[in-house]
Amino acid sequence: MDRPLASLTDPSEVTPLPRVNTEPRVQPLRRAPATDVDLLVEAARTGRTDAWAQLYQLYFESVFRHVRYLAGEQAAVEDLVQETFARALVSLRDFDNRSAFSTWLHGIAVNVVRNHWRSQSSTALAHDRLRAMNTVREAAPSADVDRNHLARERARVVYALLAELPEHLREAFVLRDLEGLPPAEAAAQLGISPGNLAVRATRARQRLRGELEKLGWLAPLPEEGAS
Amino acid sequence: MSVHDSELEQGVDAGPDPELADLLTDIGGWIDRDVTDANVPWDFAAVVRRAHTLDPEQFPASVVQEVETAEPVVSLAQQRRARRATRDDLAFAAIVADVRADAELDTALRANGVASPASPAVAVARPASGLRRLAWGALALAAAVVLGVGVIEGVQFVQAQRAAQADAAMHQGDRNGASTERAVVDDTPAPQPRVRAAAPIERAAPEPEVLPPAPLDPPAAATAKPRRASKPAAVVAPPEPSLSERLAALDEAAHAAWKAGDLAAAEAKFEALIDLAGTSRLADLAYGDLFTLARRRGDSDREAALWRAYLERFAHGRFADDARAGLCRRASGEAQRSCWREYLEDMPQGSYRDRALRELGESP
Numbered sequence A: 001m002d003r004p005l006a007s008l009t010d011p012s013e014v015t016p017l018p019r020v021n022t023e024p025r026v027q028p029l030r031r032a033p034a035t036d037v038d039l040l041v042e043a044a045r046t047g048r049t050d051a052w053a054q055l056y057q058l059y060f061e062s063v064f065r066h067v068r069y070l071a072g073e074q075a076a077v078e079d080l081v082q083e084t085f086a087r088a089l090v091s092l093r094d095f096d097n098r099s100a101f102s103t104w105l106h107g108i109a110v111n112v113v114r115n116h117w118r119s120q121s122s123t124a125l126a127h128d129r130l131r132a133m134n135t136v137r138e139a140a141p142s143a144d145v146d147r148n149h150l151a152r153e154r155a156r157v158v159y160a161l162l163a164e165l166p167e168h169l170r171e172a173f174v175l176r177d178l179e180g181l182p183p184a185e186a187a188a189q190l191g192i193s194p195g196n197l198a199v200r201a202t203r204a205r206q207r208l209r210g211e212l213e214k215l216g217w218l219a220p221l222p223e224e225g226a227s
Numbered sequence B: 001m002s003v004h005d006s007e008l009e010q011g012v013d014a015g016p017d018p019e020l021a022d023l024l025t026d027i028g029g030w031i032d033r034d035v036t037d038a039n040v041p042w043d044f045a046a047v048v049r050r051a052h053t054l055d056p057e058q059f060p061a062s063v064v065q066e067v068e069t070a071e072p073v074v075s076l077a078q079q080r081r082a083r084r085a086t087r088d089d090l091a092f093a094a095i096v097a098d099v100r101a102d103a104e105l106d107t108a109l110r111a112n113g114v115a116s117p118a119s120p121a122v123a124v125a126r127p128a129s130g131l132r133r134l135a136w137g138a139l140a141l142a143a144a145v146v147l148g149v150g151v152i153e154g155v156q157f158v159q160a161q162r163a164a165q166a167d168a169a170m171h172q173g174d175r176n177g178a179s180t181e182r183a184v185v186d187d188t189p190a191p192q193p194r195v196r197a198a199a200p201i202e203r204a205a206p207e208p209e210v211l212p213p214a215p216l217d218p219p220a221a222a223t224a225k226p227r228r229a230s231k232p233a234a235v236v237a238p239p240e241p242s243l244s245e246r247l248a249a250l251d252e253a254a255h256a257a258w259k260a261g262d263l264a265a266a267e268a269k270f271e272a273l274i275d276l277a278g279t280s281r282l283a284d285l286a287y288g289d290l291f292t293l294a295r296r297r298g299d300s301d302r303e304a305a306l307w308r309a310y311l312e313r314f315a316h317g318r319f320a321d322d323a324r325a326g327l328c329r330r331a332s333g334e335a336q337r338s339c340w341r342e343y344l345e346d347m348p349q350g351s352y353r354d355r356a357l358r359e360l361g362e363s364p
Helices: A005-009 A034-045 A049-071 A077-094 A101-119 A122-139 A147-162 A167-178 A183-190 A194-215 B003-009 B018-037 B044-054 B061-069 B076-111 B120-125 B131-150 B159-170 B220-224 B243-259 B263-277 B281-297 B300-313 B320-330 B333-346 B353-359
Strands: none
Touching (some): A049 A077, A049 A101, A049 A167, A049 B044, A077 B044, A101 A167, A167 A194, A183 A194, B044 B061, B243 B281, B281 B300
């Protein structure tokens, strides 16, 4: 940034910013009107906080959802989203336009959540895992368990198991299989090729399945060749 | 994709696994619902504060201050909802104002012996555009009659009868057509002039002008024209803004003050709006702005007081969930437990359900 932001509060210095007429997007990666966003990004680069405010407005919901998937828990999401935007703010000058802004922003979220996972104590993770195991015994046999409650318990179990996976497998699996991002987008956010992403996601899937079978959540797959 | 990647990708497809896919879809659906219901507060100012911590050179304190005093960033959907709500509120307030004006005018007219402006004849003559117009039409009609009588200069009326004539005409309640209407003077001296409906006029008076369509605003002619040509003209009072106009002006002024960084003025305007708007949704929304302003100032006592005031007026308002939880968070000891317990009873599906359960030592 070439000049202090405070000086930009003088209206005579700033050009009126075009308003972005886009809907809040749950999947901005697919529908982003590049021209408007590009204008906002350029304005934000020059220190225009109002441009940043609009970018925040445009991407908050999608980043929130993204972080929620990556983190697996609601409690920390608010702080992680804030951290994502703050880090994006200070590093926007490093954004080189090689990817879409949304990909870059969501990639920052991946890094922020990765640090969050690393900062979690192994004790806490072990506790979650133990809790998940117990949940299995309680929830699995009951057929009339509330569907929403069941989904929540399943999520808890899956994330407890994901905590045991290497982070590169976990991230690929979450983006691809849980959040359902297109391969190219997920790969771009992780900075890997789509092929590499596919390998990681598959390995994660296989390991996760094995654990879920052991816990009784999934029935074993039939042997190959079995009719 | 590199050759290595291509090789890696071969064999990665482990085949269909509908059971796992179902499980993951189920989890995804739950997370999406969880995200939708999260009701997360947006706080762009907090983002900038954090950016200031990370890089104070790039984001100096002045920028933080600038953002903190600006209007908060809210979701576009919320913005649209608020705009729609404001429009609805203004429309509703306009109707209420019309009804109120009609009722007040009707009461005033009745108190003076003038019949309620409900006659079909008048209804035909007046523009069919609302109760307020009807009311003002009636007033205009009465004023026109006054005027008609008032201009009979040179007619040999007894001086002592003139006032009674005027009063009687004022109270003329017959609505059998403005063009044929006649004022009548009761021959019998009476302490209070009375109205004799449809009675022939004793003296021919000039025909009052056919009423023009009643204006939206109070009819200037009715208030400005003198009863006697010799009397000085009355001062024309500017039309009072309607309730909806006043609410809109206050809302606009509050947001303008906020944008200008004058938070105290903004707060005062929102408070005035709340006083005026009663329990309408506009007042509900204004409370939301007051909460934000109090939080910005870090005035937690004020925030709690606002929550209480809000809940008294809007026990089931759009911020009731947050206000209830906020008060519970502030309580301590048994009072806090009791607060959370009541919260769960009143709002079993509230946004802070998990928190409440945790506080009560129960599993969310």
